Amino acid sequence: MIRMFSVVGLLFVASAAGAAEPEFSSELIFPLNPRHNHAPGVAELADGSLFVTWYRGSGERKADDVEVLGARRPAGSTTWSEEFPIADTPGFPDCNTCLMVDARGRLWVFWPVILANTWESCLTRFQVADQPVGTGAPNWSRSDFILLKPADFGERGRAELDGLVAKLPIPPTGQLKGAIDDARVKLGDKLYQRLGWQPRCKPTVLPSGRILLPLYSDTFSISLMAISDDEGQTWHASEPLLGFGAIQPAVVRRNDGTLVAYMRENGPLNKIRVCESADEGETWGPVGTIDLPNPGSGLDAVRLQSGAWLLVYNDLVEGRRSLAVSLSDDEGKTWSHTRHLERQESGQYHYPAIIQAKDGRVHVVYSYFVEGGKSMKHAQFNEAWVRAGK
Template identity: 30%
Template sequence: MKSLLPLLVLAGSSLALAANPPALLTHEFIYEQAPYPSCHASTIVESAQGGLIAAWFGGTAEKNPDVGIWVSHFDRAKHAWLPGVEVANGVQANGKRHPTWNPVLFQPRGNAPLMLFYKVGPSPQTWWGEVRTSTDGGKTWSAARRLPDGIYGPIKNKPVQLADGTILSPTSDETDEKPSKWRVYFERSTDGGATWAKTPFLNDGIAVGAIQPSILFHDSIGGAKLQAIGRTRQGKVFTVSSDNAGKTWGAMSLLDGLQNPNSGTDAVTLKDGRHLIVYNPVPKGRTPLKVAVSRDGQQWKDVITLEDQPGEYSYPAVIQTSDGRVHITYTWKRQRVRHAVIDPAKL
């Protein structure tokens, strides 16, 4: 398959790339202007048709009722992202509108429809999950389908598909109990997302308050030996492992080498077996934003700095496309969505 993006630096990013390492091929904004002032929680996917698609939530500000889910496609002929289009919002049958949150794009294998998961509701304690599907690479979308009560879909980061076709969705919840609990669990589907079953919680939510996991593979892509890592309230990224394809999990602990300022991360296992995480390596704040790699999921090394100036650079999403390149999207100062392309062979 031909590369999704040219090696050329896209307009507006040449100066930013001048001092960056050779592995960072492209560093651009998906849009310069939008009909809303604030955005967050981007997601990116390669569709079955080979197209690159990004989504995020945008509106006046997070939690406001006018926040909707926006989608943009990368036009390979123009070498540019197309203007974003709102494809989902929280308007209810009675006319009341709720905010939407944390879209997650996921492309199952084969000819299965592209899936867009997102949350609807006033807050993370009261939201519910919805999903829309597309059979034409995200050009058009089905009506929203509300997920069953207690099933939220992927909470921030992408699901994975195991060798037997099972979809494993990384999920978590945030209670308003006192003390509040942040707990990780997973949702499994063996019928392409038609029905879901929940695992037990992996942590008590207090000793380690953890949410928003990403799933890594430790034998082969789609295999049974899994590791989940993600955000905590304890100043470091959590880790937890499974030897049976996510049916059961071991004890959760913290990774000494990966700081976390209670901010979202995302990670992926590369085709060459290495693992890659995008994260904020500080105890407080959401800058800088860096990329680190690991052979074993335990010892990590920073390899690229995506942002290091004052401001918020957060909530990354990362995938590896069929051409081998790594694509990252993230929030840039809550004003725009930025996209980076990395050649992992040059890391």
């Protein structure tokens, strides 16, 4: 009876999505600002309001004045609140943000603190608000670091690296050879295996209750998952997703339980990277590509209530002036519909964060860089709007 009800419910949602009229609106969350504003997270709170975070400062990892800010949009409103402080580690940059609302309605914000003005030196922090609904900054009930001890991946990493080097048309020399030799040494070093993991995309909560927080390392240009099976009390590391140049994973789950991680391309392939797990994120298969472009920029993904998947990404091989949303009806095998949130001659529209609200509307927040300054932009639309594309 429960299974039949679930199937009927899904069919109803899918039918309603297909019958709806396309809806779309967008707005800046705050006026263009001369400082560096980047890397948002977005979440829907229990009362239907939206909560957004990003970081702001005079730069990124090399600027010690970088802090995390937030803003709210009440349910039913089209106006965002004034920004308010979320986190500011004195003397250290606080960077990429992502958000999660857990099964108890608690709001989690994750971000890296940069210890020595290099991405390789970061540690991931988080804060939790038990009662996040309200105005201004929430009262944070818990604050901590995520400290990980991955199983030694030095041997596997060096084998993967050697395989890539063997495919080069000529043996590496000079600076490239030095970088490869340095990476071979660091791959077996406990400090570099444990330090430098940072978030970008939102956590995925599995039906078992397991939380997967996607992390990546600019030390090696690889990814892994921080995993919690006790509602975020403790965390352990998955095996890494060993595809050099594949970072900032966004994770979605197929009906058969397979997890699919889509990743930013940080190498020469110019295509979105992909990897799968059959054991709830503990281990991951080989890293490949899908037939969608990526210019070395962040992406995000979400499974909709209808069962369709959405992927938001920069659909160019160079530059970030075009930001697309693509829809899949077959769990990522093909992407049949595409619409553009931005498609301009100049500017950068990137680092998107995507969620679906309880009312079925999709919300994307992304960094908005134009000649007059920088902001966060929010776009709201329904599934029908995406399906109206090609």
